[in-house]
Amino acid sequence: MADVARRAGVSTASVSRVLNTPDQVSRELRRRVESAVADLRYVRHGAARALAARRSHTIGAIVPTLGTAIFATGVEALQRRLDALGHALLVAHSQNDPAVELRQLRTLLERGVDGIVLVGHRHRPALYRLLAETRTPYVCTYTFGNGRHACVGIDHARAMATLVAHLLALGHRRFGVITSPTRDNDRIAQRLQGAVAAVRSAGCAPPEVVEAPYAIRDGREALRALLARAPEATAVICTTDIHAVGVVAEARTLGLDVPGRLSVTGFDDLALAADLEPPLTTIRVPAEEIGARAAEMLVGRVLGKPVATAIKLDAELNVRASTGAAPRR
């Protein structure tokens, strides 16, 4: 920076101003500094900047995994928006393990992140304590939360209620539910609870629930298990598209028409869902918007701007051909 200052015939402070607050500087000085920067191919030293400014211009994100498309999409959108706001993104993943998540948080804090993006709002008390002690802004994503934490997400239970209402309108009265593990996963837990509650409050028999690992083939197996226990079910509600893909495939194998014999629903609206046969009725999770909003909330907060502390996004129901009128008994 000293080199740039010398070449432009100004002080290092002015160089710093041109770089950080260009409008606090005269047009002429800015011009000279900018051309010196260009000539010397100068690049700021981030660590020195962070040390002096007590701000790293870096945000950390901890997701359960990047292998799930919905998180990969969210992280990508997060990074894109952060970049536009002059921030970089440090990513870590927890494999859905709260202990790992806490460790990752520590390493991110050590890196001096200005803010943290979490997935879901159910986390270890120690994690929230650490965030509070270090006064690190954070935002919980994908869930709408409980009002105690900043968040941007959807109401999973409510979305499930919408979906069940759609099935009820089609005449379905006997439901089956296939869910991925709810342990350490508040999003899925809310979806499951929402589905069960909606079915019950409609006066229907409580649905048979089958829990299976998050994979297409597990969805297939789950359908068989479900039909063995509840052969009268006419609608299968899956808490994720991945399972629904397996269910639709297995239904074909079993010779059960979808939606003639069985209506099937998913959740997430992966790219896959619309290209399935039949196309999947599912709930759209606005991952890109979640990522972008999280970026804005965090950067806004760091800059001391007044920002929304809780954003509820719509999770729209996409009705496609995998759901239809319940078969006559």
Add this chain to the structure above:
Amino acid sequence: MADVARRAGVSTASVSRVLNTPDQVSRELRRRVESAVADLRYVRHGAARALAARRSHTIGAIVPTLGTAIFATGVEALQRRLDALGHALLVAHSQNDPAVELRQLRTLLERGVDGIVLVGHRHRPALYRLLAETRTPYVCTYTFGNGRHACVGIDHARAMATLVAHLLALGHRRFGVITSPTRDNDRIAQRLQGAVAAVRSAGCAPPEVVEAPYAIRDGREALRALLARAPEATAVICTTDIHAVGVVAEARTLGLDVPGRLSVTGFDDLALAADLEPPLTTIRVPAEEIGARAAEMLVGRVLGKPVATAIKLDAELNVRASTGAAPRR
């Protein structure tokens, strides 16, 4: 750190040694410092450390997109291994745009990354120049490269040759190829070139080639376009699983048996591939291993260790039910 030093009754230099080079310090001193660190819940200041040590313990990765499962998987494995090696990961994405990629590299360098992970080896000269000028270690991933850059990946063309050999052995002589865009994508370009070369060198007619955007439904359309132009084709080689999924689906719609009338192959071996109906014959891209190796190569180089500069990984052919004997004419 001064607080820790005071509480342990040692100098800050000793605290630093305990943290960074524990074996250069007496057992007793280490014990005292460690307990002081624990008592005070001390966390290192990453920026200060980076400034003093001229090393950020951070690696940057620029991928085309995280939306593609193969990259999300690779990034996840990369982060996991980096974490084990005491490094954090800064991610950026280029959307397959070389100009964006160069911009992202600049912001990563500004953040003081100790190394860079790139995807593919065909990049703008300006990008390589910047890397050279800043003396930043880097590794190209997914491709095996041309010997001029450190890399860890597979030989896409060779993998395609293996796959074509499999089809030839099944009696296929007329091929069609469906590829995603090859512009600014050396992996796909190599796959396409490999497929075409293998077909020609077997003495078969050059395959009809259809290029389509990277999406399942585009794969479906591509199959129709392909069959319109080359109805005699008995095998459809796709450069990505995603297209193969669309092709298989469209074949069913058209009433063409797979593999009875048409053999179909993919590339990548996404989780999806094995769960398709029929399960997809495809090439497995070892994304996890690529990520892990890239981490080791970069960290090793930063530490001045002798490390492999080019690693060729095997891309095995997974033969499944989407390929079969060519139909009799």
Add this chain to the structure above:
DNA sequence: CTGTTAGCGCGTTCAT
């Protein structure tokens, strides 16, 4: 609007 200067918190010589 611009320059001067004092740290930011650590790693790393150099002594001992």
Add this chain to the structure above:
DNA sequence: ATGAACGCGCTAACAG
């Protein structure tokens, strides 16, 4: 094996 002191490159008062 340990401590003292310097400086990494920059920003943020403050003064002018």
